[in-house]
Amino acid sequence: MKITTWNVNGIRAAINKGFIDWFAEASPDVLCLQEVKAYKEQVSEDLTQVSGYHQFWNSADRPGYSGVATFTKTKPIEMTAGFGVEAYTGEGRTIITKHPRFYLFNVYFPNGQRDQGRLDYKLGFYEALLAYCEELIAAGNEVVITGDFNTAHREIDLANPKSNEKNSGFLPIEREWIDRFLERGFIDAFRALYPDKVQYSWWTYRFGARSRNVGWRLDYHLVTKGVMDRVKDVIIHDDVLGSDHCPVSLILKD
């Protein structure tokens, strides 16, 4: 089973750059998209009526901003757009689907760059999402959180850690929230398999960053132990173009 996440930075632009062909070729069992930057009605039927998938969209409350979508070959047991905290429901950042062996969170975590208010919003979002996940775990569920975390966890996860210590995305207070997810039982599946591997999933469009591989690893699969036991591989598809992020796939047994 392959669960792929991709921040497409505008699904309409990505479609113009070959997204539909990539989707058909990659053929993931589940595809979690972030930053679709569109309402479903604005998107080509090549995607919104693609055969072989159920699809769920959670767009933002304003045009051209944020928005997530989840595609599944098998119909989920349940689907919800939010996780019950009103402050975090309007920006189209989450889709939660229940599958036979786990809950899957498709998440576009907020960007904290703009000002203190957005940083506070981002940190509050981490806190509220983790609290919700802990309830599911306490009730005996396994959980997969995937998407754009908008934070690089450790120095190995970005090309220039020293010069970014005071920039949102690598602030200690943001990194500590990733620590907290791990303390509460989540495992960073890529890092667990590849403790020393340097590979990124986002590069700024500026500075020729991608061609020089000056990037950040921002797109993760955090999984609970029962899921980790079934992980075969995690693949960062850094050869796939079409966005400033690249897709990342979690491969599970069966």
Next chain:
DNA sequence: ATGGCCAATTTTATTGGA
């Protein structure tokens, strides 16, 4: 590495991204 980008809407400027 100085400055260099891109998507989408509010469109020939502005906002947001990280």
